[in-house]
Amino acid sequence: MKRVAIGGLHTECSSYSPLQQTAADFTRTEGDALVAMAPVDFAALGIAPVPLFHDRSVPGGPVAAEVFAAQRTEFMARLKAALPLDGVLLLMHGAMFVPGTDDPEGEFIAEVRAIVGPDAVIAGAFDLHGQVTQDIVDALDIFAAYRTAPHVDVPETRARAARMLAAALAGGPRPSVHWRPVPLLVPGEMSSTFVEPCAALYAALPEYDAREGVEDANLMIGYVWADSPRATAAAVVTATNPAAGERAAEEIAKAYWDARDRLAFDMDAAPLAEGLDAAQAPAILADSGDNPTAGGVGDRADVLEAVLARGLEATFAGIADPAAVAALEQGAREVEVGGSLGGGGPRVRLSVDSVTLAADCAVVTSGSATVVLTRRRRPFHDLKDFEALGIDLGAVPLLVVKSGYLSPDLRALPRRQVMALTDGAVSQDLQRLENLHRPRPTWPFQR
Numbered sequence: 001m002k003r004v005a006i007g008g009l010h011t012e013c014s015s016y017s018p019l020q021q022t023a024a025d026f027t028r029t030e031g032d033a034l035v036a037m038a039p040v041d042f043a044a045l046g047i048a049p050v051p052l053f054h055d056r057s058v059p060g061g062p063v064a065a066e067v068f069a070a071q072r073t074e075f076m077a078r079l080k081a082a083l084p085l086d087g088v089l090l091l092m093h094g095a096m097f098v099p100g101t102d103d104p105e106g107e108f109i110a111e112v113r114a115i116v117g118p119d120a121v122i123a124g125a126f127d128l129h130g131q132v133t134q135d136i137v138d139a140l141d142i143f144a145a146y147r148t149a150p151h152v153d154v155p156e157t158r159a160r161a162a163r164m165l166a167a168a169l170a171g172g173p174r175p176s177v178h179w180r181p182v183p184l185l186v187p188g189e190m191s192s193t194f195v196e197p198c199a200a201l202y203a204a205l206p207e208y209d210a211r212e213g214v215e216d217a218n219l220m221i222g223y224v225w226a227d228s229p230r231a232t233a234a235a236v237v238t239a240t241n242p243a244a245g246e247r248a249a250e251e252i253a254k255a256y257w258d259a260r261d262r263l264a265f266d267m268d269a270a271p272l273a274e275g276l277d278a279a280q281a282p283a284i285l286a287d288s289g290d291n292p293t294a295g296g297v298g299d300r301a302d303v304l305e306a307v308l309a310r311g312l313e314a315t316f317a318g319i320a321d322p323a324a325v326a327a328l329e330q331g332a333r334e335v336e337v338g339g340s341l342g343g344g345g346p347r348v349r350l351s352v353d354s355v356t357l358a359a360d361c362a363v364v365t366s367g368s369a370t371v372v373l374t375r376r377r378r379p380f381h382d383l384k385d386f387e388a389l390g391i392d393l394g395a396v397p398l399l400v401v402k403s404g405y406l407s408p409d410l411r412a413l414p415r416r417q418v419m420a421l422t423d424g425a426v427s428q429d430l431q432r433l434e435n436l437h438r439p440r441p442t443w444p445f446q447r
C-alpha cells in the first residue's frame, strides 16, 4: 500500500469585497469524511489514504493574511507528522486572494513539495475558475480540473486526479504538468460549458486525453474578480510524454483564444431597470453583482428597493443580514436591510406583515415583497433550499436570487430567466472594475 496524504484549501476571493474572510468562514473536513471526498476505492488502487484536513468557505472577500498563515502552518505540521508519504492528493479551488501574497496556492503547494520531497507524486484537483502559476505547475506532477460550469463534475474530477496518482504510484510513467497561459479573463457567466463556445471547447478535452502520452487535458477560465498579477486563463495538461503535453496545451490555449469574440452571457442580461422590465412573470431575476457564490457579499438591497418602488410582487432569496434576523427573533415589526455587512447599496426599511423563522433564516412579508433574510452569507440554488423555508415557488411570480448563471435546479424551471447587471463586489461590468495589477494586455480589459 502506498501512503497518500489528502487535504487542501478551497475558496474563491473577490479582491473587490470589503469583507475579509476569517477562520469562522471555513468549514473543515477531516478523517473518513475527507477520504470520501475523492470517490474512488483507495484500497483497490493500492493506496492507504492519510487524511489531513480540507478547509472550504463560501466564496467571499480576501482571506485575512493571519488566517491563511494559520491554515498553512497547521497543514504543513500535519503533513510532516504523516511522513513518510508516497504521494499527496490536494483538493483545491485555486482562486484564493490573500493581501500581501501574490500566489497563495503556489506558495502552499511548493511548501508541500518541499516537505514530501522530489520523489513523492503530488496530484491537484482544481476548480476551473482557479488560477494557475508556474510555481503551481512546477510543484505538481498531476493536474485535473472541473470540465463543467456550473460545476456538476466535482467528484469525477477528484476521481480523475486520484486515479492518475494511483497509476503513477503503481509503477506507471511519471507524469508532468504543462501549461500555456491565455491572456483572457471573463466571468463564468460568459464561459458556461453548457453553451457555446465553451461547450465545444470542453467537449473536445477527452479527445486530447486519448492522445498517446497525454493523461488529462484542462482549460482554466481563471477568476476575473481578483485584481492580481497572476490572473489569467490557461490550458493545463498532465502528460507522460512532455512533448505531447506541450503540444496539447498549445492547441487548447489557441482554441480558447480564438473563441474570445464568441464569449457571451449564457442568459439574457441587462441593467437592473431593463432587467425588471424583461422579467415578466413567472420569472427569475439574478442579482449578479452581489452573488455570494462568486465572492459577492450578498447583503445588498438594490433590487429590493427597485421592486418595492414598482410595487411588484416578488420573493427575494436571500439577503444576508444577521442583525435583522436577530431583531426579528426578538419580535421587531420593522427592520432596515441592505449593506449590513459592508457590501454597500441602499438601506431599505421593511415593515413586517408576517415573519416565519426557519432554516436559520427569517422569511418576512412586507407589502408585495417576501424577503428571506439570512444569518450567514449563503446562496439559494437548490429546490430543497426553498422547501426548507416552506416557500412554494409555483406561487411566486418573480423570484430574485443572488446568483450569476443559474444553478441546474433553477435553470430547469419553466420561467423567464434574466441576469441583472447589478453593482457589487462581483460586478459583471468588467470595464468598471479597478484594474491595477492584472497582466497587460488581458482581453477584454485591453482589446
Ligand SMILES: [Zn+2]
Pocket: 127, 128, 129, 149, 151
Ligand atoms: Zn468555479
